[in-house]
Amino acid sequence: xxxxxxxxxxxxxxxxxxxxxxxxxxxxxxxxxxxxxxxxxxxxxxxxxxxxxxxxxxxxxxxxxxxxxxxxxxxxxxxxxxxxxxxxxxxxxxxxxxxxxxxxxxxxxxxxxxxxxxxxxxxxxxxxxxxxxxxxxxxxxxxxxxxxxxxxxxxxxxxxxxxxxxxxxxxxxxxxxxxxxxxxxxxxxxxxxxxxxxxxxxxxxxxxxxxxxxxxxxxxxxxxxxxxxxxxxxxxxxxxxxxxxxxxxxxxxxxxxxxxxxxxxxxxxxxxxxxxxxxxxxxxxxxxxxxxxxxxxxxxxxxxxxxxxxxxxxxxxxxx
Amino acid sequence: xxxxxxxxxxxxxxxxxxxxxxxxxxxxxxxxxxxxxxxxxxxxxxxxxxxxxxxxxxxxxxxxxxxxxxxxxxxxxxxxxxxxxxxxxxxxxxxxxxxxxxxxxxxxxxxxxxxxxxxxxxxxxxxxxxxxxxxxxxxxxxxxxxxxxxxxxxxxxxxxxxxxxxxxxxxxxxxxxxxxxxxxxxxxxxxxxxxxxxxxxxxxxxxxxxxxxxxxxxxxxxxxxxxxxxxxxxxxxxxxxxxxxxxxxxxxxxxxxxxxxxxxxxxxxxxxxxxxxxxxxxxxxxxxxxxxxxxxxxxxxxxxxxxxxxxxxxxxxxxx
DNA sequence: ATGAAAGCGCTAACAT
DNA sequence: ATGTTAGCGCTTTCAT
Numbered sequence: 001x002x003x004x005x006x007x008x009x010x011x012x013x014x015x016x017x018x019x020x021x022x023x024x025x026x027x028x029x030x031x032x033x034x035x036x037x038x039x040x041x042x043x044x045x046x047x048x049x050x051x052x053x054x055x056x057x058x059x060x061x062x063x064x065x066x067x068x069x070x071x072x073x074x075x076x077x078x079x080x081x082x083x084x085x086x087x088x089x090x091x092x093x094x095x096x097x098x099x100x101x102x103x104x105x106x107x108x109x110x111x112x113x114x115x116x117x118x119x120x121x122x123x124x125x126x127x128x129x130x131x132x133x134x135x136x137x138x139x140x141x142x143x144x145x146x147x148x149x150x151x152x153x154x155x156x157x158x159x160x161x162x163x164x165x166x167x168x169x170x171x172x173x174x175x176x177x178x179x180x181x182x183x184x185x186x187x188x189x190x191x192x193x194x195x196x197x198x199x200x201x202x203x204x205x206x207x208x209x210x211x212x213x214x215x216x217x218x219x220x221x222x223x224x225x226x227x228x229x230x231x232x233x234x235x236x237x238x239x240x241x242x243x244x245x246x247x248x249x250x251x252x253x254x255x256x257x258x259x260x261x262x263x264x265x266x267x268x269x270x271x272x273x274x275x276x277x278x279x280x281x282x283x284x285x286x287x288x289x290x291x292x293x294x295x296x297x298x299x300x301x302x303x304x305x306x307x308x309x310x311x312x313x314x315x316x317x318x319x320x
Numbered sequence: 321x322x323x324x325x326x327x328x329x330x331x332x333x334x335x336x337x338x339x340x341x342x343x344x345x346x347x348x349x350x351x352x353x354x355x356x357x358x359x360x361x362x363x364x365x366x367x368x369x370x371x372x373x374x375x376x377x378x379x380x381x382x383x384x385x386x387x388x389x390x391x392x393x394x395x396x397x398x399x400x401x402x403x404x405x406x407x408x409x410x411x412x413x414x415x416x417x418x419x420x421x422x423x424x425x426x427x428x429x430x431x432x433x434x435x436x437x438x439x440x441x442x443x444x445x446x447x448x449x450x451x452x453x454x455x456x457x458x459x460x461x462x463x464x465x466x467x468x469x470x471x472x473x474x475x476x477x478x479x480x481x482x483x484x485x486x487x488x489x490x491x492x493x494x495x496x497x498x499x500x501x502x503x504x505x506x507x508x509x510x511x512x513x514x515x516x517x518x519x520x521x522x523x524x525x526x527x528x529x530x531x532x533x534x535x536x537x538x539x540x541x542x543x544x545x546x547x548x549x550x551x552x553x554x555x556x557x558x559x560x561x562x563x564x565x566x567x568x569x570x571x572x573x574x575x576x577x578x579x580x581x582x583x584x585x586x587x588x589x590x591x592x593x594x595x596x597x598x599x600x601x602x603x604x605x606x607x608x609x610x611x612x613x614x615x616x617x618x619x620x621x622x623x624x625x626x627x628x629x630x631x632x633x634x635x636x637x638x639x640x
Numbered sequence: 641a642t643g644a645a646a647g648c649g650c651t652a653a654c655a656t
Numbered sequence: 657a658t659g660t661t662a663g664c665g666c667t668t669t670c671a672t
Contacts, residue, residue, distance in 0.1 A: 011657070011658085012657065012658085029412065029416060030416070030649085031357075031416065031649050031650065032356075033353050033356035033357040033362065033417070033648080033649080034650035034651085034664095035650055036352075036353035036356065036357075036664090037351075037353040037354055037356075037357045037649080037651090037665065037666085038649075038650040038651040038652080038663080039664085040664070052377035052378075052381055053377065054374065054377075056377070057373065057376070057377065058372075061372055073395050073397075073418065074395065076394055077393075078380075078381070092349065095349050096349060096351065097352065205583075205584050234585075238585075238586040241586045241587075242586070260525070261584060263525075264558070264581060265584070266557065266586070268558075332641065335641080335642075351664085351666065353666085354648095354664070354667090356666085357649065357665080357667090358666040358668080360667095
């Protein structure tokens with residue numbers, strides 16, 4: 001039992017000191033494979049995601065903040081969410097056993113077969129921005145719907161009545177909530193949803209270039225465009241510039257997430273600040289608490305996003 | 321010796337098949353802590369870096385491509401390069417032992433005390449874009465100097481004679497090479513280096529806003545500005561827009577790296593495409609080869625960057 | 641070419 | 657409260 005003074009309550013102060021001194025002089029470092037094997041824990045958590053992006057950077061940063069405090073390390077595991085081998089990959093990662101727990105981000109956190117798999121594997125898992133409203137699901141998300149609702153309210157107060165929306169991937173359920181919030185805002189202002197003004201990209205900058213052309217080169221131009229993320233908003237803005245439109249004098253554009261991109265484009269984007277790093281910190285704390293058998297306060301946590309008004313939005317143009 | 325048919329030459333075909341069948345039916349998965357302990361290898365490599373960014377995303381992506389092929393996993397370890405505890409952190413990461421090898425990126429790969437530490441620990445290490453020209457150093461980098469030289473040549477051919485430079489962190493040695501390339505280009509064209517036109521940011525977008533103001537709000541305005549990376553170039557561009565300057569009609573701006581940002585700003589940036597993912601793939605292959613005792617072809621590899629001409633550069637304005 | 645057995649460095653259970 | 661010991665599941669060496 002010699003060096004069980006990791007956190008044991010039953011040790012006399014004297015022996016504790018004696019051991020600490022010995023560890024000091026021998027420069028003792030516990031051997032991690034040894035502990036892993038004996039304790040059947042790895043002190044490693046896995047972060048599985050679809051593709052690297054600034055989104056993932058912020059998530060990693062939050063997870064790592066928690067890991068650092070709790071003496072865990074982070075294994076990252078990007079994958080292709082359309083890959084049929086995905087199931088096997090995840091299976092190997094947890095049954096090897098390589099990791100103690102898993103953090104899943106969209107769109108993986110929304111995939112029913114992935115959910116079924118982690119259930120089957122009985123591996124501790126927490127998801128980010130997943131669809132589940134179930135009280136027993138360990139998940140952390142933002143109030144996507146409400147925040148976009150508020151953003152639209154801000155826009156209609158500025159006089160905008162011709163609002164368009166650039167939607168994202170349907171696999172990403174949080175996106176659907178944002179669109180719902182957009183519709184809530186329209187309804188509030190007594191506005192109709194014009195199907196011509198709803199287009200869909202695949203969350204990437206490139207995909208939204210086409211969306212921008214559709215929206216801006218048509219006869220019936222909106223005066224404000226809400227986008228499901230910042231990358232797509234940046235693309236819309238580029239198309240606007242190239243079409244000789246002034247932002248925000250001629251057209252207002254909004255993003256979602258407050259990615260670094262949002263403040264680096266010109267004019268800087270009005271957007272919704274999604275506190276991803278903080279969310280990831282909560283998520284990993286939830287996971288680690290579960291791992292050591294603690295019952296966490298909330299298993300289904302909502303972190304509020306807030307609206308950030310920058311330079312890409314302004315009053316609706318008066319003459320049409 | 322039962323399951324040593326990992327890659328053993330001395331196995332009869334029949335027994336091999338027999339074992340494979342058994343492994344199949346028993347759904348046998350090797351236990352990784354078991355192998356780690358017995359073989360004293362972890363099948364984990366560590367990627368240590370300063371801060372998360374799109375740079376790191378691209379590096380991770382390259383490393384992971386190699387890891388995937390070679391049945392290694394990736395442990396990421398961000399740190400604060402000014403933290404005095406950094407040495408202990410790295411020490412723990414490798415002596416635990418948690419990782420078999422290390423990949424270091426700038427500015428860590430340029431820090432003498434980090435280099436001394438990994439030498440002392442005798443841990444397999446490869447660096448990215450590090451300063452070392454030593455033939456025995458395992459490192460992968462680009463021809464920073466030459467490529468910036470060529471970029472300046474392109475600019476002077478467009479008629480630019482008033483060239484400014486936005487430098488980055490001095491700790492990042494590759495940055496210094498870029499500046500040298502800039503000076504080479506000036507010399508080629510018979511131009512003097514004007515100290516007023518050399519400013520320094522800290523590699524971030526935010527820091528370069530101030531640089532942009534200095535360069536563009538002064539009396540003596542340059543007609544082209546080369547930046548040590550894309551983020552700073554994006555900031556200069558923003559300042560230009562805000563000052564009512566047209567890009568590239570009034571001012572040409574170039575970046576370095578071909579970050580996603582480079583193609584997402586308006587107008588899109590002329591820049592140097594640094595094939596980071598490919599470099600990271602080479603680096604991790606170098607590391608893994610070393611780990612299994614193979615002597616790699618080149619220990620000091622240079623991957624060529626090439627110039628990407630987009631919309632932020634054009635002929636020098638004729639009237640001043 | 642294949643089976644047998646001894647550790648790798650820990651943790652946890654047991655004995656004191 | 658502290659010392660002692662039996663595995664954890666592999667790899668590797670030694671016998672056969």
